[in-house]
Amino acid sequence: MEEPMGRRFAVGYALASKKQASFIRISLINVAKEKNIDLIKIDLEKPLIEQGPFDLVLHKIYGAEWRQQLAEYSAKYPNVLIIDSLDAIERLHNRISMLQVVTELNVVECETVSFGIPKQIAVYDSGAMEEMDLESEGLKFPVIAKPLVADGSAKSHKMSLVYNRDGLSKLKPPVVLQEFVNHGGVIFKVYVVGEYVKCVKRKSLPDVNEENLGSLKGSLSFSQVSNLNNVERSGAYYRMMDLDDGKTEMPPMNFLVDIARGLRRAMGLHLFNFDVIRDTRIGNRYLVIDINYFPGYAKMPGYEQVLTDFFWDVLHKKSNDKKDVNLDGLKQSSCEKEVRMLVNNTGYDEGHDGASNLPISPLKRDEKENTIQV
Ligand SMILES: Nc1ncnc2c1ncn2[C@@H]1O[C@H](COP(=O)(O)OP(=O)(O)OP(=O)(O)O)[C@@H](O)[C@H]1O
Numbered sequence: 001m002e003e004p005m006g007r008r009f010a011v012g013y014a015l016a017s018k019k020q021a022s023f024i025r026i027s028l029i030n031v032a033k034e035k036n037i038d039l040i041k042i043d044l045e046k047p048l049i050e051q052g053p054f055d056l057v058l059h060k061i062y063g064a065e066w067r068q069q070l071a072e073y074s075a076k077y078p079n080v081l082i083i084d085s086l087d088a089i090e091r092l093h094n095r096i097s098m099l100q101v102v103t104e105l106n107v108v109e110c111e112t113v114s115f116g117i118p119k120q121i122a123v124y125d126s127g128a129m130e131e132m133d134l135e136s137e138g139l140k141f142p143v144i145a146k147p148l149v150a151d152g153s154a155k156s157h158k159m160s161l162v163y164n165r166d167g168l169s170k171l172k173p174p175v176v177l178q179e180f181v182n183h184g185g186v187i188f189k190v191y192v193v194g195e196y197v198k199c200v201k202r203k204s205l206p207d208v209n210e211e212n213l214g215s216l217k218g219s220l221s222f223s224q225v226s227n228l229n230n231v232e233r234s235g236a237y238y239r240m241m242d243l244d245d246g247k248t249e250m251p252p253m254n255f256l257v258d259i260a261r262g263l264r265r266a267m268g269l270h271l272f273n274f275d276v277i278r279d280t281r282i283g284n285r286y287l288v289i290d291i292n293y294f295p296g297y298a299k300m301p302g303y304e305q306v307l308t309d310f311f312w313d314v315l316h317k318k319s320n321d322k323k324d325v326n327l328d329g330l331k332q333s334s335c336e337k338e339v340r341m342l343v344n345n346t347g348y349d350e351g352h353d354g355a356s357n358l359p360i361s362p363l364k365r366d367e368k369e370n371t372i373q374v
Pocket residue numbers: 118144146150156157158159178179180181182183187203204205224225226227275277289290292
């Protein structure tokens with residue numbers, strides 16, 4: 001049912017100051033305002049329960065205390081929407097569980113494009129690292145070593161490209177050792193906002209020539225752009241990273257939309273992006289290498305409208321794309337044959353949300369958690 005004329009909605013946001021500075025721009029506040037949506041800062045110094053009331057809480061804050069605050073808030077205001085559930089978000093804090101979900105999505109009968117994840121293993125301590133036999137794990141040098149924990153800390157973005165055993169010995173477990181896949185120095189970042197999907201290409205690590213491996217020293221450390229300081233993260237930086245070479249072919253959009261939809265449902269999340277590379281050995285094989293909760297949306301041109309539309313949709317409990325929610329039948333094929341995204345080997349059948357095992361219906365409230373189902 002439509003809200004009465006003039007009804008305003010309060011969206012509370014709980015964000016770290018860096019995130020707030022990049023995301024809550026005056027332009028976003030104004031576009032939202034035009035749609036009767038007021039964006040209101042949640043004061044993290046005060047108990048959440050004393051603030052609001054909000055129709056929707058948007059957050060990128062972690063930890064037991066915040067979890068408790070959200071639970072109390074939901075209990076006091078059973079109708080508040082919390083986007084997204086902390087349990088669902090926290091699956092992304094471990095680089096194994098983060099990508100596991102990708103392997104549980106299945107594209108049936110698509111001959112032209114395929115997707116997956118690079119081979120990877122977690123190493124939990126130095127002893128295990130010393131004994132590590134990459135080959136028996138199905139890996140070979142070079143590998144990329146990533147902190148197992150991906151909690152947004154500076155540490156969690158510190159990576160190394162490891163060329164040989166010497167490089168392995170310098171790593172500080174727990175880490176994930178991931179197959180380094182040559183991908184032509186281009187990464188595709190796929191931004192998801194509910195049902196909206198946008199792909200951009202950026203510069204990535206250059207290919208490694210295996211013939212040169214012997215001459216390279218143990219490892220090369222680097223850190224991802226998300227932890228550069230504000231000067232380094234200026235517009236000029238992103239212009240430099242944006243790849244407008246005109247020659248890199250984008251992955252098929254409907255293929256990405258299928259993956260995005262599958263991930264959204266399997267993870268029970270609305271706001272995330274995923275990084276995709278094209279395996280140059282195989283051609284049309286795409287690998288998901290990273291999934292991030294509530295990424296840097298402000299880098300998307302027109303993000304104000306996209307986010308406002310999303311808020312409006314969820315606040316009005318409507319779905320733009322009902323067929324998207326109804327998983328019966330085969331639709332939106334990624335290739336000429338029909339493609340079906342299924343959450344397999346989880347025991348969930350169609351019409352279920354792999355993350356919460358609750359039946360899916362269009363943006364319906366989960367009364368227990370005050371989250372909405374995707
Ligand atoms: N398996 C891989 N093969 C080749 N290059 C990779 C691989 N994994 C990561 N990279 C490169 O390393 C970069 C950092 O990796 P990743 O995206 O996993 O780190 P992150 O710190 O989680 O990044 P973000 O800031 O997006 O959260 C990627 O953007 C890509 O350039």
